Amino acid sequence: MDAIYSSEQIFTTVVVILLIGILYSAFKILREYERGVIFLLGRFYKVKGPGLIIIIPFIQQMVRVDLRTVVMDVPSQDVISRDNVSVRVNAVLYCRVIDPQKAIINVEDYLQATSQLAQTTLRSVLGQHELDEMLANREMLNTDIQEILDARTDGWGIKVSNVEIKHVDLNESMIRAIAKQAEAERTRRAKVIHASGEMEASDKLVSAAEKLAAEPNAILLRYLQTLTEIAGEKNSTILFPLPMDLLNGLLNKNKQ
Template identity: 80%
Template sequence: MEILINTSMLMPIAIISLLLLFAFSMFRVLREYERGVIFFLGRFEKVKGPGLIIVIPIIQQMVRVDLRTVVMDVPSQDVISRDNVSVRVNAVIYFRVIDPQKAIINVENFLQATSQLAQTTLRSVLGQHELDEMLANRDMLNTDIQAILDARTDGWGIKVSNVEIKHVDLNETMIRAIARQAEAERTRRAKIIHASGEMEASTKLVEAANNLAKEPNAILLRYLQTLTEIAGEKNSTILFPMPMELMKGIFNQGDKPELKNDQHSKKPNN
């Protein structure tokens, strides 16, 4: 009799425990950044959350979806640029789920799908550009990749907010070739700058020569200024040009007595 009484008391306790367990399992708590996609007997019903929600066990199922921005690292991809240069490029993408229903129903695993799509898009977009554009126009490439990913993931309920190319790795041969190209470019610019300076200097010298030609005494003043600058260097020997007008005057003065003597010597013969 005691065994039958104990068994009859355990049955209600077990039923009550099951009911309590069933009741507690109905309540779910979703955080502010979470949403619950509810399926009723396998068919989509609604999206619930955040806060306290009720999910009836067995006949209802819930799939949690995180709405926060996901930072995904795109593995390094081997890319051949339009000018046939082989490089390895990796990037990072920022995206988030904006439609939980599409993210769960339209694609099996939206994280893996977005990662694979980012890798293929990175290779296809960078393959259409030359190496110089990859190195110099990263902002433009980031915008192009982001626009393509955002358009293709729209049907999955995903918004791609940003794409950043992190590294463009080159082999040693290409690095040396780029270094030689940069050195040649700097040499070309230096020659152009030097030639431009020579052109400007020649123009100024012509203007200065024209100004000095207008006033004969100006060149003599320039000679005196040059002598003053040379004397400040404490040189033992100073060489300076003399005006041809001054030399002509000296030569003319030396020739005049000889002409007079010739004239006097010719008179007795006449």
């Protein structure tokens, strides 16, 4: 009797453990940012969640999918620009799953696939632009890369929300060349500004000469003003220009 009783206890214990295991595997709790892709005998059934869901053990299987935005670091890539300059560029990618069914069924590892696609797209897009565009038009390049990635990952149920180029690393020789180019550009601007100033000054001088020529006594007053300014500096020698009209008048008187 004791043996039979012990066997019944063992059998009951095993049954209770099996029931607890079945119930544990049947009830699943999904967080607000999670979804469960349910397969029925290996075939896609539906997407469930969030909250408490029930699946049939051994018949249905569930794969959890995180819907939160993933920040993915794109490793540094060696890029040759359109003007044959070698640079190293790295970026950061923001993406999230918007269709759990496609993310699980259409691609084996959607994060790894998105990362590899981002690296190749970064190289191909930047290779179509010159170095100056990489340094000055990052916003345009970010938008181009984001639109290409978003279109290509749409079949995987992935939404690429943003791409940001972080660093464009140049070698020392290219940095020196850029510095020389910037210095030459500043010198060119200085010469253009100086020439423009000379042009404006010449226009003002012509206008002043026309006004002085209209009134003969005006030039004499200007001479006297200049003499007063020179005398105030206490110079030992004063060179004062003599008007040609005065000389002509003296010469005419001598001839008479």
